[in-house]
Amino acid sequence: MSTLVNVARYHLVDRMTFVALPWGIMAFSFLVNVVVSATVPTGPQGIYTGGLATIYVFLLASGALIMTRSLPFGLMLGISRRSYYLGTTLLVVALSVVYGLGLTLLQLIERATDGWGLRLHFFRIPWIMDGPWYQTWLTSFVLLVLFFLYGMWYGLVFRRWSVPGLVAFIAAQILVALLVVVAVSMTHNWSAFGHFFTTVTAIALTGVLAAVAAAMGLGGLSTIRRVTV
Amino acid sequence: MPALDDGMPLFVQVAEQLADDVVDGALAEGARVPSTNEMAAFYRINPATAAKGINLLVDEGVLEKRRGIGMFVAAGAQEQLRASRRKRFAEQYVDPMLAEANRLGIDTDTLVSLIQGPGWHNGGSRP
Amino acid sequence: MTPTISATALGRRYRDQIALDDVSLTVEPGIVTGLLGRNGAGKTTLMRIITGLEFPTAGDIRVFGQVPAENDEVLRRMVFVREEQAYPDLRVEHVIRVASWFYPNWSEDLARQLLTDFDLPLRRRIKRLSRGMRSAVGIVIGLAARAELTLFDEPYAGLDAVARQLFYDRLLAEFAEHPRTIVLSTHLIDEVADLLEHVVMLDHGRVVLDAPADDVRGTGMTVSGAATAVEEFVAGRTVWHRQRLGSRASVTIADSLDFAEQAKARAMNLSLEPLSLQQLLVHAAGVSADEKVSA
Numbered sequence: 001m002s003t004l005v006n007v008a009r010y011h012l013v014d015r016m017t018f019v020a021l022p023w024g025i026m027a028f029s030f031l032v033n034v035v036v037s038a039t040v041p042t043g044p045q046g047i048y049t050g051g052l053a054t055i056y057v058f059l060l061a062s063g064a065l066i067m068t069r070s071l072p073f074g075l076m077l078g079i080s081r082r083s084y085y086l087g088t089t090l091l092v093v094a095l096s097v098v099y100g101l102g103l104t105l106l107q108l109i110e111r112a113t114d115g116w117g118l119r120l121h122f123f124r125i126p127w128i129m130d131g132p133w134y135q136t137w138l139t140s141f142v143l144l145v146l147f148f149l150y151g152m153w154y155g156l157v158f159r160r161w162s163v164p165g166l167v168a169f170i171a172a173q174i175l176v177a178l179l180v181v182v183a184v185s186m187t188h189n190w191s192a193f194g195h196f197f198t199t200v201t202a203i204a205l206t207g208v209l210a211a212v213a214a215a216m217g218l219g220g221l222s223t224i225r226r227v228t229v
Numbered sequence: 230m231p232a233l234d235d236g237m238p239l240f241v242q243v244a245e246q247l248a249d250d251v252v253d254g255a256l257a258e259g260a261r262v263p264s265t266n267e268m269a270a271f272y273r274i275n276p277a278t279a280a281k282g283i284n285l286l287v288d289e290g291v292l293e294k295r296r297g298i299g300m301f302v303a304a305g306a307q308e309q310l311r312a313s314r315r316k317r318f319a320e321q322y323v324d325p326m327l328a329e330a331n332r333l334g335i336d337t338d339t340l341v342s343l344i345q346g347p348g349w350h351n352g353g354s355r356p
Numbered sequence: 357m358t359p360t361i362s363a364t365a366l367g368r369r370y371r372d373q374i375a376l377d378d379v380s381l382t383v384e385p386g387i388v389t390g391l392l393g394r395n396g397a398g399k400t401t402l403m404r405i406i407t408g409l410e411f412p413t414a415g416d417i418r419v420f421g422q423v424p425a426e427n428d429e430v431l432r433r434m435v436f437v438r439e440e441q442a443y444p445d446l447r448v449e450h451v452i453r454v455a456s457w458f459y460p461n462w463s464e465d466l467a468r469q470l471l472t473d474f475d476l477p478l479r480r481r482i483k484r485l486s487r488g489m490r491s492a493v494g495i496v497i498g499l500a501a502r503a504e505l506t507l508f509d510e511p512y513a514g515l516d517a518v519a520r521q522l523f524y525d526r527l528l529a530e531f532a533e534h535p536r537t538i539v540l541s542t543h544l545i546d547e548v549a550d551l552l553e554h555v556v557m558l559d560h561g562r563v564v565l566d567a568p569a570d571d572v573r574g575t576g577m578t579v580s581g582a583a584t585a586v587e588e589f590v591a592g593r594t595v596w597h598r599q600r601l602g603s604r605a606s607v608t609i610a611d612s613l614d615f616a617e618q619a620k621a622r623a624m625n626l627s628l629e630p631l632s633l634q635q636l637l638v639h640a641a642g643v644s645a646d647e648k649v650s651a
Contacts, residue, residue: 006457009457010457013446013450013453014444069444072443073442073443073444073451073454075409076436076438076441076497078432078433078434078435079432080408080426080427080431082426228404228410229442237574237612238570238573239570239573266532269528269532270525270529274550274551275528276528276531278553317616320616320619321615324623325622325623329623332625
């Protein structure tokens with residue numbers, strides 16, 4: 001167990017990449033949005049912005065970086081690939097709990113100040129992250145983990161199969177998506193599909209996302225098995 | 230750093246250098262011999278090689294092990310080594326000298342007078 | 357006693373190349389083994405398989421009696437210092453600190469001592485270090501880890517002769533104070549010759565020599581002098597190499613000479629020079645190559 005903790009500590013030595021930058025970038029995006037909503041006239045509903053996406057996208061990049069840049073030295077430390085992966089996942093989960101809480105708090109403050117006095121909806125994403133604090137926390141936690149693991153998987157695919165592997169990886173995902181579309185169309189299930197999305201609760205969707213995150217995790221774990229540095 | 234490279238196995242050379250010290254009296258009888266680690270560091274060789282050299286001398290009875298304390302020069306070691314080296318002296322030093330003298334046409338009498346010479350080995354100068 | 361490393365018919369092939377071919381060897385605990393051979397002989401591949409970084413395509417590898425790959429219990433007891441290790445973008449002091457967490461026998465005092473010895477700037481980013489300094493960082497980690505099995509794969513890239521000697525001296529001191537199993541791969545054989553207790557030589561992925569260093573040392577001698585005298589002296593002995601220059605000859609024989617024989621040679625006005633370990637190993641590799649050709 002302490003090996004996994006030590007892997008987590010290893011990543012945290014580089015606090016810039018995993019702490020300062022994600023929040024820094026998000027803060028920057030937030031400021032931009034504040035300035036924009038302060039200067040541009042807004043309608044009665046206020047401004048809805050996707051600026052929050054920046055933190056998730058950055059975590060995707062962080063995940064990839066962990067598996068490309070930090071991996072060679074990590075394996076030098078006398079640990080198995082599995083331990084490296086699980087230790088990193090432990091960190092990801094811990095960070096996501098904390099960051100999720102941070103995002104939740106910011107959402108609460110945003111609601112309390114009516115969008116920072118500007119009716120800006122930065123931390124409140126309609127329907128999925130606009131509800132009770134515990135649901136926001138859970139959903140942001142799951143999303144953070146998902147993006148981290150997704151990024152890690154990309155990093156590992158690149159390490160193992162280089163650029164051709166990346167291309168194949170992306171192509172495979174597109175293919176899967178296409179297959180889903182074709183399957184739904186062929187079975188004339190579009191209305192059911194749409195119906196699912198209008199009736200599903202945020203919690204249920206979070207459950208689906210959690211399953212996706214778990215799949216990402218397993219995918220990364222199976223990919224790292226044969227990575228060589 | 231003493232040169233260790235005259236074709237004999239390393240551990241033999243280590244043993245020879247230790248034996249030299251005993252013959253010279255630099256390592257007195259009953260004196261403690263340097264440890265394998267000390268010798269390894271000094272000669273820059275593997276401690277196992279140094280140990281092998283020491284064991285060679287132990288087998289010959291030149292050194293003795295005192296349990297828990299270390300390796301010591303055995304009683305009578307100096308004389309023992311001198312005796313065995315005296316046996317080798319002829320092969321190692323005299324024969325080559327005679328061969329060279331022969332090659333150069335130096336006869337036995339000249340050779341003897343060279344050896345006895347007005348004490349170049351007593352500090353005097355060559356005739 | 358279980359050998360520390362045990363390879364049985366180990367093979368590693370890539371699509372266009374066979375890196376290791378039917379390699380079988382054992383490394384006993386507590387000795388210094390030199391893993392020698394030309395560039396591309398398979399030394400690095402073998403060490404990578406031992407440390408679980410690579411997977412064999414044939415045969416079996418055991419370290420401490422177990423398969424090393426993905427085995428935390430075994431991996432924890434090893435440290436592998438390689439040429440060209442990739443480090444993350446951290447400062448030297450951070451890299452050393454991280455390493456200290458993972459090795460149960462880590463010695464902080466030794467690490468600090470070595471950092472001073474090699475004059476390493478603690479606050480500088482590893483990426484900004486010269487090649488030699490980066491090698492020195494690897495050496496610091498490799499020695500301070502005090503791992504039961506310590507592997508060095510040509511760890512001195514970029515280190516000048518003084519720094520290399522420092523490495524050898526520290527390695528020797530550490531080995532003497534805290535014995536461990538050491539495998540050192542190098543092509544600078546003569547620099548480490550006296551440190552080795554056992555030598556394994558690879559050539560084109562195969563083991564061509566696997567013997568105690570003492571068995572190899574001193575098994576060759578070059579006799580030089582007047583041609584007739586030389587020939588008389590070497591009569592009846594196995595000759596490896598002959599060279600003539602006018603009336604002088606230089607013959608390399610496969611023998612070690614005792615005191616009497618050496619004295620005889622000197623009496624015949626012949627000069628003797630023992631072959632260095634490097635020369636002996638080059639010869640051994642050549643012999644095996646010839647055997648392959650004639651087989």
